[in-house]
Each structure stands twice: as structure tokens, then as C-alpha cells.
Amino acid sequence: MKKQILAAIIIAIALPALAQETKEIKLLAPDKTRGLPLMQALDARASARALDAKPLSDQDLADLLWAAYGVNRPDGRHTAPTAKNAQDIDLYVCLPHATYLYDPANHLLKPVIATDLRPALSAGQEFVKTAPVVLLIISDYSRFRLDDTDKARFWAGMDGGIVSQNINIFCAATGLSTVPRAYMDQTIIKQLLNLTDTQIPVLNNPVGYPRR
Ligand SMILES: Cc1cc2nc3c(=O)[nH]c(=O)nc-3n(C[C@H](O)[C@H](O)[C@H](O)COP(=O)(O)O)c2cc1C
Structure with missing residues (x-):
């Protein structure tokens, strides 16, 4: 309950600022x-x-997002496969001043909060x-249109894991640092992003230049 109140306060403060400051x-x-050969x-x-x-x-961020989950074919499919081609993944781009949603079809960032x-x-x-930047990988398992929720959640995890691996390999190929992470405060994240019951934060990848 405490967490929900905290999230509501953060949203109330953040929303008016969003309209003014983020485009x-x-x-x-x-x-x-670019990048190293695959092996x-x-x-x-x-x-x-x-x-x-x-x-x-700007170029590194653009390339990172395209590698993670960009559109790579005229039919709108992505650099990462998804079960049943459900395209259940949404990639949130968490920057210090705001959080955006990656729009792969138009290769742009939409402000969220x-x-x-x-x-x-x-x-x-x-x-x-x-x-x-932290890339937050969210699956909406309703897009699988499965009656079996356990199976849908399992597939969500697999689809999210593949996007994370795209990020891992892109970073390895281009000299960026990252780690796939399952730890995060699911409750607050769901509140802040106003997620539905079928949207699961699967993994997140903080990304940056290596600290020397
Ligand atoms: C599904 C998954 C979840 C992970 N969650 C975390 C995490 O929350 N925090 C973290 O620091 N590392 C996390 N890791 C990274 C692992 O600790 C790391 O991959 C492991 O120690 C092996 O090291 P390597 O990736 O350098 O091979 C996770 C890795 C995977 C595959």
C-alpha cells in the first residue's frame, strides 16, 4: 500500500512536467x-x-535500440523473433530525466513519464x-492469445530474453557495457508506467560506456 501511495505521488508530480518538457x-x-564480426x-x-x-x-542510442528490437523487414518484423509473431515486447528507454517508449516502426522515442x-x-x-540509460523489456502476454496463462508467461520470458541478448551482443560488438537484470521493483514500475495486468517487466539492461 505504501508503495502504491508513493507511486501515485510520483505520477502526480511527473505528469504535468511531462507535457511541458518531453517531446x-x-x-x-x-x-x-558497425561492430565486431559475430564470433x-x-x-x-x-x-x-x-x-x-x-x-x-545519439548514434549509439539509435543503433542500440534498433539492434535490440528495431524493424528489419518491410513486413514490420523485428531484429528479435517473438513467439507466434505476437510482437509482445515493448521496450522502455529509461533516461535520467524521463522514460520513453521505443516505437520500432517509426524508429523514435515516445515520452511516457x-x-x-x-x-x-x-x-x-x-x-x-x-x-x-536502462532499457526495460516488457512483454504483454495477452498478445499471444493463449488460454494457458502459465504458458503465455513462459513465452513472455523467452521473448524478453532474446531482446536482452540482442542488447548484450550489440554492446559486446561496439564496446559498450551492459548486464541483463531480473531484479527490479515490479510493483512500483507497473504503477508508474500504468501497465495492465498482462504486461510483465521481464528484464532490464543498464547500458553505458565502460567506466575506466
Ligand atoms: C535472466 C538473468 C537475470 C539476471 N539478473 C541479474 C540482476 O538482476 N543483477 C545482476 O547484476 N546481474 C544479473 N544477471 C547477470 C548474471 O549474474 C550474469 O550473466 C552471470 O553472472 C554470468 O556472467 P556473464 O554474463 O559475464 O557471463 C542476470 C542474468 C540473467 C541471464
């Missing part, structure tokens, strides 16, 4: 030529938690609070 952000076209990227992949707080460049979600994502891991 859609058109992302740069992805650079599909070298796999060789380099490792979880890293020492992230520099410096913001990602003018609040910093990183404390709710950190769940006791301090480095998350200063990561320049």
Missing part, C-alpha cells in the same frame, strides 16, 4: 555496418556493471541509478 525524439538512422562479439560478451554516467551519443525510473529498477544495485 517525441526522432532517432538517427541505424548504422548497420568476436560473442567472444567479447560479458556482463559489466561499472558504467560511466556519460550519456550515450517525466520521471527517473532508475531507482525503481535498481533494487539495491547502486550502479543502476547512475547508468546513462
Whole structure:
């Protein structure tokens, strides 16, 4: 209950600010030529938690999002597969000043809430609070149209895991640091993002330049 009141207060403060300060952000076209060859990227992949707080460049952010879950075919399918092609994944982009939803079809960011979600994502891991961006992977399992909820939740986890691995491999290929994370405060995140009962925060990936 305490958490719900806290979330309601944060939303009440954040919403008017959202209208004033945050607009859609058109992302740069992805650079599909960059990065290490696949086998070298796999060789380099490792979880890293020492992230520099410096913001990602516009190109790095655009490429990261396209690699994670961008549209890569004329029929609107994505860089990550989804069970039954349900396209159940929504990718939230948590920046220090606001949280956005990645719109893969138009390759842009839509403002969601003018609040910093990183404390709710950190769940006791301090480095998350200063990561320049955290990608929050959410599955809406209603899109599978399955009667079996256990199965739908299982598929949600698998689809989310694949998007996370796209992020992991992109980061390994381009010298960025990341770690897939299951820990986060699900209750507060669901409240703040106004998620439905069928939307599950699956994983999150803080991303940044390596801290030297
Ligand atoms: C599903 C999943 C959830 C994870 N959750 C967390 C997490 O909440 N926090 C964290 O620091 N690392 C998390 N990790 C990262 C693992 O600790 C890490 O992958 C493991 O120690 C192996 O290290 P490596 O990724 O460098 O191979 C998670 C990894 C996976 C696959």
C-alpha cells in the first residue's frame, strides 16, 4: 500500500512536467555496418556493471535500440523473433530525466513519464541509478492469445530474453557495457508506467560506456 501511495505521488508530480518538457525524439538512422564480426562479439560478451554516467551519443542510442528490437523487414518484423509473431515486447528507454517508449516502426522515442525510473529498477544495485540509460523489456502476454496463462508467461520470458541478448551482443560488438537484470521493483514500475495486468517487466539492461 505504501508503495502504491508513493507511486501515485510520483505520477502526480511527473505528469504535468511531462507535457511541458518531453517531446517525441526522432532517432538517427541505424548504422548497420558497425561492430565486431559475430564470433568476436560473442567472444567479447560479458556482463559489466561499472558504467560511466556519460550519456550515450545519439548514434549509439539509435543503433542500440534498433539492434535490440528495431524493424528489419518491410513486413514490420523485428531484429528479435517473438513467439507466434505476437510482437509482445515493448521496450522502455529509461533516461535520467524521463522514460520513453521505443516505437520500432517509426524508429523514435515516445515520452511516457517525466520521471527517473532508475531507482525503481535498481533494487539495491547502486550502479543502476547512475547508468546513462536502462532499457526495460516488457512483454504483454495477452498478445499471444493463449488460454494457458502459465504458458503465455513462459513465452513472455523467452521473448524478453532474446531482446536482452540482442542488447548484450550489440554492446559486446561496439564496446559498450551492459548486464541483463531480473531484479527490479515490479510493483512500483507497473504503477508508474500504468501497465495492465498482462504486461510483465521481464528484464532490464543498464547500458553505458565502460567506466575506466
Ligand atoms: C535472466 C538473468 C537475470 C539476471 N539478473 C541479474 C540482476 O538482476 N543483477 C545482476 O547484476 N546481474 C544479473 N544477471 C547477470 C548474471 O549474474 C550474469 O550473466 C552471470 O553472472 C554470468 O556472467 P556473464 O554474463 O559475464 O557471463 C542476470 C542474468 C540473467 C541471464
